[in-house]
Amino acid sequence: MESKIAKHICLKNHPVAVLRADSMPEQSIAFKRGKWGCVVALIKAASQGKIAAAAKDTTVCMGGRAGLGFQGYEHGWIEYFLSTGNDKIPHSEFYKKTPELAKIFTETIPKVESPACLVFKPLDMVGENEKPECIIFLVNADQLSGLTTLANYDRVSQNNVQVNFASGCGQAVLYPLAAEEKGEETCYIGMTDPSARKVISKELMSFSIPYSRFVEMEQEADGCFFATDTWETIKKRI
Known part of the structure; x- marks a missing residue:
């Protein structure tokens, strides 16, 4: 599954699909049971082309368990x-x-609904029979501008993107996971958590989209401001 949006914003990493699973895939990157690790590192690994996964018993961080919906x-x-x-x-x-x-x-x-396991997979590795819960983009300021504008492009309201306080994984995963579960379409900017910022590059933020909304935004990507001279100017410096 390829993303038109990723092409238009000149994304140099992979959009990350978050999927529910009954168990962690073989050969996926995961924390060893009982060993602490930041969930944001798993998202980062998926953005670099790897498959990562987390379950309650491999997520020691309390913020991570809450941020992935495993436990309050x-x-x-x-x-x-x-x-x-x-x-x-x-x-x-x-x-x-x-x-x-x-x-x-x-x-x-x-x-x-508490997942048995969450898998973080590059979007282009998602199979035809797989349905993600949400899509996470790790982006710089210019790319964030494009995503935020696109999220409001076909809507009457102007508050279709939110920034909420939470752990980095809570911002990137839990909020869009809950939105998809409820049939809501709000997108979420994340990685404002100082603790999470230690794990990613200084220029990156996250932009998470419930999957149903992502499909709609993909359909709008070719006919919007991405085709303008303004965006072409921005693309040259991304």
Whole structure:
């Protein structure tokens, strides 16, 4: 499956398809059970042409388990780690001003049907009988501009792209996963999580599209502003 959008925005990596699966594919890149790893690294690997996968028992990071929909946050620790810390957590992230605000965040992120496994696969490796849940683009500012404009191109409303606070994988995976499950079409900008940014190149952000909306945007890609002189000028510097 090739992407017209990827061609128009001169994407140098692969759009990443996120698929539900009953088990991790053989030869897929995955974290060893019990060993911590950042889920964003799996997305990055897929954008570089590899197949990666995650399941609950291979995802040690609490933010990763929540960000992939495997399990909600367990309270008593996470709200302090995300905020001010306490006597038992001297090194916290200070992403929320108070533990109360952090707890509200953990309680209000989207809930999805818990997958047995999520597979991250280059879009052009998706088979005819496979249906992704969402598509993730890792893009620079110019490419993000194109995707955001395209997401609003055929819509009456102007708020068809959102940026929500979450872990990097929560932004890139959980929000569009929930949107696809509910039949919603909102796209999501992600990788604003400072912890996730340590794993990817400094110029990259994520743009995630529920799969049903991705199909629609693909159909619009050839007849929109991508054919204008303005976009041609931008393409030359991407």
